[in-house]
Amino acid sequence: MNFFSSDFKLGILGGGQLGKMMLYETRKWDIQTKVMDASPEAPCRIACDEFVLGSLLDFDTVYSFGKDVDVLTIEIENVNVDALEKLEQEGITVYPPTKALRTIQNKATQKLFYTDNDVPTSPFSRFAYTSEIEDSIANGGLNLPFVWKSAQFGYDGQGVKVVRTMEDLKDLPNVECIAEEMVNFKNELAVIVARSASGNITTYPVVEMEFHPEANQVEYVICPARIDDNVARKATEVALKVSEHMQHVGLLAVELFQTQDDEILVNEVAPRPHNSGHYSIEASYTNQFEQHIRAILGLPLGKTDSKVAGIMVNLVGAEGHTGNVVYENMEDILEMDGVTPHIYGKKQTRPFRKMGHVTIVDEDMSRARKVAQHVKETIQVKSKK
Known part of the structure; x- marks a missing residue:
């Protein structure tokens, strides 16, 4: 099939920042896109060929949206799977497959899946x-x-x-x-597995995640993770085992705990591009968004190695600030070497809302980590007074 500069149409359910970054890649390759989101101000609305306003959880809306696309994918799991299943039955290609999405959508079902398939979990x-x-x-x-x-x-x-x-x-x-x-862990880790429609599989390096204690959100993603090679190998093996049993197509981000005894436990998974892979835009040979497009279209998978150490800092709304967003001290972080901000296009901020991220790349990991801390302390996401 000819995907490029053609009548081929890729549908994306969800118009948030993940979809927006996916559209960077479809625009690069001139792939026609149709996106649906419930918000008229969704970040994707300015970058797709066709934007549809509608609920991702309404059967009729999702079914109608998917009828005239060639491949349908997601950037968020909270979608109407019954509608996707009917589309699948009628010949529309849906990735991730609805069987995998049903398992992942419900955390109880997801945990039972791990125990049924002998995947280590808490x-x-x-x-x-x-x-x-x-x-x-x-x-x-x-x-x-x-x-x-x-x-x-x-x-x-x-x-x-x-x-x-x-x-x-x-x-x-x-x-x-x-x-x-509760797991007494040393580190929270993640591995992104790419599985293509043609059956090829590859993994990104293990990353380390540091979480905000109150918001329960990732503050920093560090690649490569500062762990022993044996632990990294074990984490990758566990992620591949989940991928094999899940039989997803596209990306599968596998979040993991490294216990005090260096055992690896699966926390949860996401069948799409993921916050833990944002560093790859600047630091990897093939970023996660391009890789997802390659995978769901059955194209050759790209090289997942890192070109340089990368750290991602999430930009979230400051506490006590709700309203029209202002990014303070942006010029200061742009003066720093190896620092690239990504602003998602959300006009309204609120406490802990993901508004963007910043990637720091450097040949020296310890130096990159110091710069990341400086970035975190410098840029402020506030509301207009």
């Missing part, structure tokens, strides 16, 4: 409603502390809470959920 309990947890604790079925996760619709730190006392249960929504045993 012990957990599944609940139809959060209100059942109190009885489980009272009867000795569950011990404090644990990590509560909503089974569906969690995103960017939302739908996750560490429960240390009974008081912590009070404000949680009464929904299907899981309670995970």
Whole structure:
């Protein structure tokens, strides 16, 4: 099939920053795109060939959107899978396949998938409603502390809470959920696996993630991870095992814990480009967004090696600021060597909302980490006064 400067049409469900960065690659190759999002101000709206305003969770809307594209992909998991399944049955190519997406969409189903396929993960309990947890604790079925996760619709730190006392249960929504045993870990790691429609597989280097303690969001992504080669090899093997059983097509970002005993446990996965791979735009031979396009179109996969050490800093809305966004001290970080900011195009900021990221590249990892800290302390994402 001819994808380039042709009538071929790629559909993307979701118009956020991941879709916007995917469109950098489709525009580079002159691939026609159609994007749908619920927000009229979605970052993707200015860069695609056709923008459709609509709910990603409405069956009829998603089904209608997908009927006239050749390949349909996602940039967010919270989409109507029943509509995607019907499109698949009618001959539309959907990647990731709906079977994989159904498993990943629900965190309880996802955890059961790991246990069924002998993939190492933390012990957990599944609940139809959060209100059942109190009885489980009272009867000795569950011990404090644990990590509560909503089974569906969690995103960017939302739908996750560490429960240390009974008081912590009070404000949680009464929904299907899981309670995970807390892991005493050394590091939080991630591996991105690319699997093409033609069956080829490759992985990106293991990255290390540093999280914001309050927002439960990644603050820094460090590539390569500062870990032993044996641990990196084990992390890659576990990620490949998940990919093999999941039979996804496209990218699969596998988030992992490295325990104090250097065991590797799967935390969760995302079947799309991922925050842990943003560094690749500047630091890798093939960035994750181009790789995703290559994979879902069955094109040869690109080289995943890094050209240079890379660190990504997330730009999130400052606490106490809601409204029209202002990026303070941008000129100061642009004066720093090896620093590249990416602004997502969201006009409204709010506390901890992802508004952009900055990549720092350097031949020396320790120097790059110091610059990343300086960047984090310098640029401020605030609202207009």
